[in-house]
Amino acid sequence: MGEEIKSAAEGAGLAAPHADYGAKDIQILEGLEAVRKRPGMYVGDQGTRGLHHLVYEVVDNSIDEALAGFCDRIDVVMHGDGSVSVRDNGRGIPTEYHEGAGRPAAEVVMTVLHAGGKFDKGAYQVSGGLHGVGVSVVNALSRWCELSIKRGGSEYTQRYERGVPVTDLERVGDSGEQGTYVRFMPDDEIFSTMEYSADILKGRLRELAFLNPGVTVTFDDRRPESGEQMKTYHYEGGIRSFVEYLNRGKETSFKPPVRIQGSRDSTTVEVAMQYNDSYVERVFAFANLIHTMEGGTHVSGFRTALTRAINDEARRAKLLREKDENLTGDDLKEGLTVVISIKLLEPQFEGQTKTKLGNSDVKGIVDSIVYDGLKVALEETPEILKPIVEKAIKARQAREAARKARELVQRGSPLNKLDLPGKLADCSSRDPQASELYIVEGDSAGGSAKQGRDRMFQAILPLRGKILNVEKARLDKILSNEVVRTIVQALGCGIGDTYDPSRLRYHKIFLMADADVDGAHIRTLLLTLFYRYMPQIIENGHLFVAQPPLYRVQEGKNISYCYSDKELKEMTAGRDPKRTNIQRYKGLGEMNPDQLWETTMDPENRIILKVEVEDAILADELFGILMGDAVEPRREFIENHAREVRNLDI
Ligand code: 0RA
Numbered sequence: 001m002g003e004e005i006k007s008a009a010e011g012a013g014l015a016a017p018h019a020d021y022g023a024k025d026i027q028i029l030e031g032l033e034a035v036r037k038r039p040g041m042y043v044g045d046q047g048t049r050g051l052h053h054l055v056y057e058v059v060d061n062s063i064d065e066a067l068a069g070f071c072d073r074i075d076v077v078m079h080g081d082g083s084v085s086v087r088d089n090g091r092g093i094p095t096e097y098h099e100g101a102g103r104p105a106a107e108v109v110m111t112v113l114h115a116g117g118k119f120d121k122g123a124y125q126v127s128g129g130l131h132g133v134g135v136s137v138v139n140a141l142s143r144w145c146e147l148s149i150k151r152g153g154s155e156y157t158q159r160y161e162r163g164v165p166v167t168d169l170e171r172v173g174d175s176g177e178q179g180t181y182v183r184f185m186p187d188d189e190i191f192s193t194m195e196y197s198a199d200i201l202k203g204r205l206r207e208l209a210f211l212n213p214g215v216t217v218t219f220d221d222r223r224p225e226s227g228e229q230m231k232t233y234h235y236e237g238g239i240r241s242f243v244e245y246l247n248r249g250k251e252t253s254f255k256p257p258v259r260i261q262g263s264r265d266s267t268t269v270e271v272a273m274q275y276n277d278s279y280v281e282r283v284f285a286f287a288n289l290i291h292t293m294e295g296g297t298h299v300s301g302f303r304t305a306l307t308r309a310i311n312d313e314a315r316r317a318k319l320l321r322e323k324d325e326n327l328t329g330d331d332l333k334e335g336l337t338v339v340i341s342i343k344l345l346e347p348q349f350e351g352q353t354k355t356k357l358g359n360s361d362v363k364g365i366v367d368s369i370v371y372d373g374l375k376v377a378l379e380e381t382p383e384i385l386k387p388i389v390e391k392a393i394k395a396r397q398a399r400e401a402a403r404k405a406r407e408l409v410q411r412g413s414p415l416n417k418l419d420l421p422g423k424l425a426d427c428s429s430r431d432p433q434a435s436e437l438y439i440v441e442g443d444s445a446g447g448s449a450k451q452g453r454d455r456m457f458q459a460i461l462p463l464r465g466k467i468l469n470v471e472k473a474r475l476d477k478i479l480s481n482e483v484v485r486t487i488v489q490a491l492g493c494g495i496g497d498t499y500d501p502s503r504l505r506y507h508k509i510f511l512m513a514d515a516d517v518d519g520a521h522i523r524t525l526l527l528t529l530f531y532r533y534m535p536q537i538i539e540n541g542h543l544f545v546a547q548p549p550l551y552r553v554q555e556g557k558n559i560s561y562c563y564s565d566k567e568l569k570e571m572t573a574g575r576d577p578k579r580t581n582i583q584r585y586k587g588l589g590e591m592n593p594d595q596l597w598e599t600t601m602d603p604e605n606r607i608i609l610k611v612e613v614e615d616a617i618l619a620d621e622l623f624g625i626l627m628g629d630a631v632e633p634r635r636e637f638i639e640n641h642a643r644e645v646r647n648l649d650i
Contacts, residue, residue, distance in 0.1 A: 024102055028111045032163035035113070035140040039190050042137045051191050052200055054138045058086040058182050061135055063208060063289060065090025066215045071179070076205060077220045082194055085183035092151030092178045095169060104169045106149060106156070110139050111163060135182065139163045141191075142184035150175040162187060202231060203618045209233035210242035211289050211341055239272040239339040246284070246337050246620075250276040253335075253387035260373030266345055267362065269369045271302060273338040275388055279395075279474045280532055281333035282620060285340040287347050287357045296350070296357030298342045301366030303329045309374035310388060317382070319389040327392045330497065334395035334474075342366065352539070398474045405479035406498065421486040425450045427459040437461060437490060437506035438546065438601070441513045441522050445588035445596075449512065452593030453601060459506065461490050467525040470532055471623060484529060495533050501540065509537065510608065512546040512600065514587040527611065528623050538611055547607040548588055548600045554581040561599050563607060 035042050043050040043057070055076065065071035071090035078084055094105035101108045114134050139145045140163035147169075149156045155175040159167045188194055198221045209217045213236055220230040235241040243257040257274035285292045285299050292298070307329045314320040314327065348358040378385055420426060423446075429435050437459045440446045446462025453460055468481040475496055478484050488495050493504040511526050513519035523545065530537055537543050549561035551568050556579065562568040572580060585591060591599070600606050613619045 022102075029164070031113045031136070032111065032140040035137050036162070036190065039141055042133045043141065046190060047192050048195075048197070048200075050141075051186055051193060051196065052204075054141060054184065054186055055084055055086070055196075055201060056204060057133065057138050058084075058135055058184070059205070059208065060289075062086060062088035062090060062180070063212060063215075065180075066212050072214060073216045073218075074205075074208075075218045075220070076201065078196055078198065078201075078223050078226070079183070080222055080224055081185070082223075083183055083185040084196070085181065087179065087181045089177070089179040092149045092180050093147075095149055095151055095154075095156050106147065106169055107158065107165060109135060110145070110147060110158070110160060111136055111165065113137070136163070138182070138184055141187055143187045143189075145182065145184040148181040150177045150179050152178075198226065198228065199618060205231075206233045206245075207242075207291070208289065210235050210239055210245070210339075211286060213238035213241075239270055239341055242284070242339045243272045243274050243337050246282060246339075247274055247276045250278060252276050253391065254381070254384040257337075258374070258377045258381075258384065260370055260377065262369035262373060264365050264369065265361075267365050268343045269298075269366050270341045271338065271366075271370055271373070273306075273336065275335045275391060276337055277335060278471075279334050280471075281336045283336075283338050283340070285342075285357075287342055287344065287349075289341070289343075290347075290349070290355070292349075292355050292357050294351040294353065294356035297359055297363040298340055298357050298366045301363040302338065302340055302370050304363075305367045305370035305374065306332055309371050309378070310385070310392070313375070313378050313385055314389045317385060319386060327389070327396065330399060331392040331396040332388070334398075335391060340366070398476045402474070402476035402479055402496075405476055406495070421461070421489045423462055423464075423486065424490050425453075425455075425460040427453075427455055427457050429457045432505055433507050435459065435506040436508040436510065438510045438512050439463060439487065439526065440588070441519065442587070442589060445512070445514075445591075448588065448591055448593045448596045449601070450593075452595075452597035454597075458601065459490070461486065463487075467522060467529075469525060470529050475533075478529075478533070487526075487529070491534075491537075493534070493537075499534055499536055501536055504537070504542065507542050508544060509542050510544045510546045512548065512588065515548055515550050515585070516587070519587075524623075530611075531613070531619060531623060535613075538613055541610060541612075543611040545609040545611060546600050547609060548585065548591070548596070550585060552583040552585065552595070554583070555579055 039046050039050060043053040059074060059076065062071060062074045065088055066074070068090075071088050073089045075087045076084065077087075093109050096105055097103070098105040098108050101112070113136055139160050142160070143162065145160040145163075147156075147158045147160070153174060153176070154171050155173050156169050157167075157172050158165060158169040186194060198219070202219050205217045205219050209215060210233075214234075216232060216234040218230055218232045221228045237244070240257050240259045247257075253275040255274075257272045260269075260271045262269050283295070283299060283302075285295060285302075287296070287298060307327065310332060311320070311326045320327070342357075342362065344359060344362065346359070350356045350358040427435050434457050436457055438449055438453070439461050440449050441463055443462055443464055446460060449460045449462075463483055463486065465483055467483045468478055470478050470484075473481075479488075479495070484495075491504060491506065491509070494500050511523050513522045513526075527543075530543055547563055549563050550565070551562040553560050553562060553568070553571060555575070560571065562571055568582070572582070588596065588600075598605060
């Protein structure tokens with residue numbers, strides 16, 4: 001019998017457990033094995049997302065303690081060895097012997113899937129979607145994991161390897177404190193990357209601090225290269241501070257942000273909102289602290305309430321006359337920054353990335369709480385109404401103009417060749433899934449790309465002229481820009497709220513610009529256009545950045561290409577420089593069609609970067625900083641990130 005279990009454990013790469021096997025061990029090993037065999041099912045994927053998810057999972061457990069009112073401090077450390085630790089001052093995972101399981105409760109929590117939920121941990125757990133799978137999943141996907149618990153006057157520790165306990169839970173001393181400390185080393189057999197991004201982690205930790213006012217969250221990056229100081233996040237103002245943070249550096253129509261709060265049927269709703277002087281709307285919605293990027297019923301409820309309340313009050317205050325039409329939800333979007341945080345008992349997460357809230361009763365609840373709350377706020381501070389209404393009326397006029405401009409851009413069916421931009425060298429294929437569009441900067445590069453491509457499935461769109469900074473313009477102006485129109489026409493799918501995915505003519509869209517600072521700038525302008533006005537293209541994984549080589553290295557008849565200075569250094573290390581001919585490409589235009597095909601466009605050889613939005617707030621900030629008005633943060637950002645500019649991944 002021992003043999004059989006051993007092979008199951010070994011099959012999943014598990015270490016041998018410390019004690020003799022029993023029926024309960026078999027169950028645990030099977031559970032851990034399931035996690036290690038299909039990690040994606042539990043943490044999303046085996047790349048960056050999954051790796052970061054491990055940290056979120058442990059932190060979420062600490063946050064659950066905070067929500068239950070037992071924890072007000074969480075310390076996250078990235079250690080020099082690549083491990084991560086999370087310490088909280090909650091109740092501590094129960095250490096008592098668990099009768100049913102025949103082992104200490106803490107060992108059950110660490111080794112049995114979903115065991116956390118079996119204990120009474122308070123009503124609203126951060127669970128659902130990808131979250132809430134339990135710390136046992138982190139344990140199973142870690143090379144090792146160390147647990148330390150302070151509880152009931154004592155301190156206990158236990159060590160696990162690949163999820164399996166290698167020591168018993170031992171009492172190591174007295175302690176007057178309470179809390180849980182988990183330190184884990186992600187397993188490099190599971191994850192394709194072991195590189196944590198401090199920016200991504202900090203983004204989520206800051207977000208959690210905003211969503212849990214009064215809780216102090218710290219982040220300490222002790223990795224040798226980091227050189228960063230410890231960060232402390234603590235906001236007494238909650239999501240109101242969150243909105244102020246999102247609007248920092250922008251002019252706002254009123255201060256402080258309006259805050260609305262209420263609850264019904266065990267669902268609590270909290271909203272903070274403020275208008276700024278930009279033209280974009282930013283909605284950050286959370287359900288049980290999970291960022292619902294795809295929106296959902298809470299967001300729809302908010303929108304109907306906002307529209308109704310503003311129209312009612314605007315009419316009462318005679319800011320809208322009788323003959324004026326009602327303001328629409330779209331009119332009220334321009335410049336709006338809003339954070340919505342709701343907590344509910346059984347969240348249903350839907351959508352492509354399971355980040356859309358589906359509970360149908362939530363819409364009415366949020367609608368009525370926000371409507372009533374807005375009415376009260378507008379009675380208390382009537383002066384905020386006028387700027388909102390005036391801005392919305394201007395937005396309506398601009399949208400009218402935009403509609404006319406858009407009609408020009410979108411007229412006709414995309415299958416009609418006459419409606420395609422003249423510069424587009426289209427591909428023969430009419431199957432969007434098989435078709436690729438290369439958006440290329442400059443005519444000479446466009447020429448090379450046209451000659452080098454496989455015309456069966458690759459279309460080329462050369463761009464010339466100034467690409468508009470969409471961060472600083474309204475939709476009507478954006479749509480009158482030649483470059484934007486050309487792109488929208490070629491894609492065929494519309495822009496803004498008329499975006500229609502079924503009309504997208506290419507499912508792979510490549511941005512191809514020179515590998516220099518100007519190229520990076522052009523690429524960022526294009527990324528901003530997609531991110532702000534066709535975000536679905538990014539969300540659905542259609543947008544890529546082509547990676548042309550920086551160097552061509554010739555040795556006799558042998559030719560190879562290098563995509564970075566580092567690669568060139570490695571390749572030429574210890575070579576006789578006389579026989580090596582190195583050509584640095586100053587731009588795509590210097591490459592002949594064959595070279596461009598071979599290095600950058602041939603699906604067999606090319607290196608491509610998929611544009612993904614890991615963290616919407618981070619991306620929002622990034623574009624705000626890179627494209628906005630404030631000079632100082634931009635200078636700072638470019639100085640801090642200068643080395644990464646070649647891989648501008650959002
Ligand atoms: C199960 C039950 C209780 C707390 C926890 C688990 C718990 C888990 C983690 C993971 C990280 N930090 C944590 N803190 C607590 C409730 C304990 C009780 O009723 O005393």
